[in-house]
Amino acid sequence: DAGVIQSPRHEVTEMGQEVTLRCKPISGHDYLFWYRQTMMRGLELLIYFNNNVPIDDSGMPEDRFSAKMPNASFSTLKIQPSEPRDSAVYFCASSRTETYEQYFGPGTRLTVT
Amino acid sequence: AQKVTQAQTEISVVEKEDVTLDCVYETRDTTYYLFWYKQPPSGELVFLIRRNSFDEQNEISGRYSWNFQKSTSSFNFTITASQVVDSAVYFCALNGAGGTSYGKLTFGQGTILTVHP
Numbered sequence: 545d546a547g548v549i550q551s552p553r554h555e556v557t558e559m560g561q562e563v564t565l566r567c568k569p570i571s572g573h574d575y576l577f578w579y580r581q582t583m584m585r586g587l588e589l590l591i592y593f594n595n596n597v598p599i600d601d602s603g604m605p606e607d608r609f610s611a612k613m614p615n616a617s618f619s620t621l622k623i624q625p626s627e628p629r630d631s632a633v634y635f636c637a638s639s640r641t642e643t644y645e646q647y648f649g650p651g652t653r654l655t656v657t
Numbered sequence: 658a659q660k661v662t663q664a665q666t667e668i669s670v671v672e673k674e675d676v677t678l679d680c681v682y683e684t685r686d687t688t689y690y691l692f693w694y695k696q697p698p699s700g701e702l703v704f705l706i707r708r709n710s711f712d713e714q715n716e717i718s719g720r721y722s723w724n725f726q727k728s729t730s731s732f733n734f735t736i737t738a739s740q741v742v743d744s745a746v747y748f749c750a751l752n753g754a755g756g757t758s759y760g761k762l763t764f765g766q767g768t769i770l771t772v773h774p
Contacts, residue, residue: 577762587748587764600761635702637762644690644752646762648702 546570548649550636556655562624565652568617569638577637577646578611578621587635593619594641626656659684661751663765670739671773678734678768680749686710691725691732692750696767702748708732739772746770 549568557563569576577592591601596613604611608627613619623630633653637646660683670676682691693705706716708725716723720737736743749765 586766589761589763633700637702643707645692645704645707646752647704648694650701653700 550649560625565621567636573638575639579635581633659763661765667769686753690752694748696746
């Protein structure tokens with residue numbers, strides 16, 4: 545079975561530009577999570593969805609960040625405008641209600657110059 | 658609030674040594690789940706194990722074993738006869754089972770394990 549798919553794997557952009565990260569969860573999983581990993585703050589939960597509905601976005605750092613899940617097989621995390629402090633690895637993860645086990649994608653390494 | 662503490666920032670061992678990674682957690686949930694993840698140098702996060710709060714049986718999987726002690730709020734991970742391929746960052750994590758706690762996978766800061774040949 546295919547795991548969680550994320551694209552792009554690497555993104556380099558200039559400050560002020562819009563960045564869109566994409567995620568395809570594991571088929572059949574009803575929860576989708578977005579995390580950010582930095583050296584300073586470790587792994588942080590940004591937002592998660594259940595059955596395509598956002599449940600908790602309290603981890604989203606500010607209004608420049610937004611996330612959508614238009615259907616069960618696709619989600620996006622958008623940063624507009626991007627800033628150098630947004631540089632991090634962004635992970636998407638998915639899980640099924642019954643197991644609570646979250647499976648992570650390979651991550652997107654974002655560099656904002 | 659949930660909290661996971663991995664007191665060991667870095668551990669260095671020589672191949673074939675046994676090594677234990679410590680994890681202590683705090684939660685107000687009566688039902689919760691504990692996890693260990695491995696992050697090798699390639700960067701992906703690999704799920705290793707899930708333990709339910711109501712199941713205190715220890716578990717062994719090959720060279721890996723986990724010791725869950727609810728009385729001390731600890732969920733320690735032991736690698737027996739370590740190998741170079743075990744070199745990675747290991748994360749302990751906690752997930753509340755219901756209500757607003759669900760989905761809030763709280764991670765520890767990670768332990769960097771280096772296994773030298």
